Amino acid sequence: MKYVDEFRSQELARDLASTIAREADTGRHYAIMEFCGGHTHAIFRYGVQDLMPANVSFVHGPGCPVCVLPIPRLDNAIEIAERHKAILLTYGDMMRVPASKRRSLLKAKAEGADVRMVYSVADALKVARANPEKQVVFFAIGFETTTPPTAVALLTAEREGLSNFSVFCNHVLTPSAMQQILDVPGQSIAIDAFLGPSHVSSVIGSEPYERFARDFHKPVVIAGFEPLDVMYSALMAIRQLNEGRAEVENQYTRVVTREGNLKAQAMVAEVFELRDSFEWRGLGAVPYSALRLRERFRAFDAETRFALTPSNATDVKGCECPAILRGQKKPLDCKLFGTVCTPDNPVGSCMVSSEGACAAYWSYRRHQAGEALPAGEDEFGEEAAA
Ligand code: SF4
Numbered sequence: 001m002k003y004v005d006e007f008r009s010q011e012l013a014r015d016l017a018s019t020i021a022r023e024a025d026t027g028r029h030y031a032i033m034e035f036c037g038g039h040t041h042a043i044f045r046y047g048v049q050d051l052m053p054a055n056v057s058f059v060h061g062p063g064c065p066v067c068v069l070p071i072p073r074l075d076n077a078i079e080i081a082e083r084h085k086a087i088l089l090t091y092g093d094m095m096r097v098p099a100s101k102r103r104s105l106l107k108a109k110a111e112g113a114d115v116r117m118v119y120s121v122a123d124a125l126k127v128a129r130a131n132p133e134k135q136v137v138f139f140a141i142g143f144e145t146t147t148p149p150t151a152v153a154l155l156t157a158e159r160e161g162l163s164n165f166s167v168f169c170n171h172v173l174t175p176s177a178m179q180q181i182l183d184v185p186g187q188s189i190a191i192d193a194f195l196g197p198s199h200v201s202s203v204i205g206s207e208p209y210e211r212f213a214r215d216f217h218k219p220v221v222i223a224g225f226e227p228l229d230v231m232y233s234a235l236m237a238i239r240q241l242n243e244g245r246a247e248v249e250n251q252y253t254r255v256v257t258r259e260g261n262l263k264a265q266a267m268v269a270e271v272f273e274l275r276d277s278f279e280w281r282g283l284g285a286v287p288y289s290a291l292r293l294r295e296r297f298r299a300f301d302a303e304t305r306f307a308l309t310p311s312n313a314t315d316v317k318g319c320e321c322p323a324i325l326r327g328q329k330k331p332l333d334c335k336l337f338g339t340v341c342t343p344d345n346p347v348g349s350c351m352v353s354s355e356g357a358c359a360a361y362w363s364y365r366r367h368q369a370g371e372a373l374p375a376g377e378d379e380f381g382e383e384a385a386a
Helices: 010-023 037-045 071-082 092-096 105-110 121-130 147-160 174-183 199-204 207-216 227-242 262-271 295-300 321-325 357-364
Strands: 030-036 056-063 087-090 115-117 136-142 165-171 193-196 220-222 248-250 272-274 277-280 284-287 291-293
Touching: 010 227, 030 037, 030 174, 030 227, 037 056, 037 227, 037 357, 056 174, 056 227, 056 321, 071 087, 071 105, 071 136, 071 165, 087 092, 087 121, 092 105, 092 115, 105 115, 121 136, 121 147, 121 165, 136 147, 147 165, 147 262, 147 295, 165 291, 165 295, 174 199, 174 207, 174 284, 193 207, 193 227, 199 207, 199 262, 207 220, 207 248, 220 227, 262 272, 291 295, 321 357
Parallel strands: 030 056, 030 193, 087 115, 087 136, 136 165, 193 220, 220 248
Antiparallel strands: 272 291, 277 284
């Protein structure tokens, strides 16, 4: 298959691994943050970390939109379905993410709320057209990749006068999260370079990352999601670090350009504006890091249409999702991993989403004794045999 098989070649992977081992300076360590959950899954699914020399490590970043949504926003989504009796439409991953009091949209559905899974926001419009007597709300989440379809849906709803349709907007922005990781006292961690998002960058382009190279002296390599994309991008980052360069380089040239998709950007700018601040799981309140509907579209804004109860619910005690999303811990550092918390019984968002770091470890590493296991415990958090 063109554009897939050739990026999974074992022979090329072996060559790349040898090149990285040869070029990585044994006198230093390279900490490379892969921003996206898609990269994290590629790294574990294909054993990319195991192909790296010991002094090259991947640090998992916050690029999983389901994972970074804080519990109060989930509580509000449940409230829209239960208290306001709306039909709430959402992507599948969101259904099982734990809200406060161990509730979830799936449990709300089981208890009678009209919560439905959709594959796209276009399906949400169909539900609104078919149910004119009901309020229909699309629970919009995601980074810049999923924002343009929401903008199209809102423009369509406005054109059709679809007055029973609204959007609960939780679209967030990648560069603001990167800034937070690098810039906030007490939260910053030792990262030498970033593997930048590929799908997000197909929309916003590579230009927004240039300030991280310039102001923080961190190389950024826009990286595709196949294993050879990730390996070659790591090599590009290592070469920059060896040469003392900090630039934005684009490995994913088959999709990403410097300016991105200008038509999509214009549509997003027509419909959305920046929020002053937005709460992220793990990163806290991040300035100018999320979008809300512009005044022209307020009639379609679920936060305006429904009086939502403020919630200050916090993460479950013992769940390390916040530290994992900041790159400060790994899933095997969590004592609940594989014991209390599994994909069938998730405690935190990182175990639910297909892009979550805990889900990646569960799928591909739970049978290995991890380097980060607590002393005296096996990978399931149980006492190791002597
Ligand atoms: S294993 Fe579960 S409880 Fe632990 S950090 Fe991951 S999601 Fe949270």
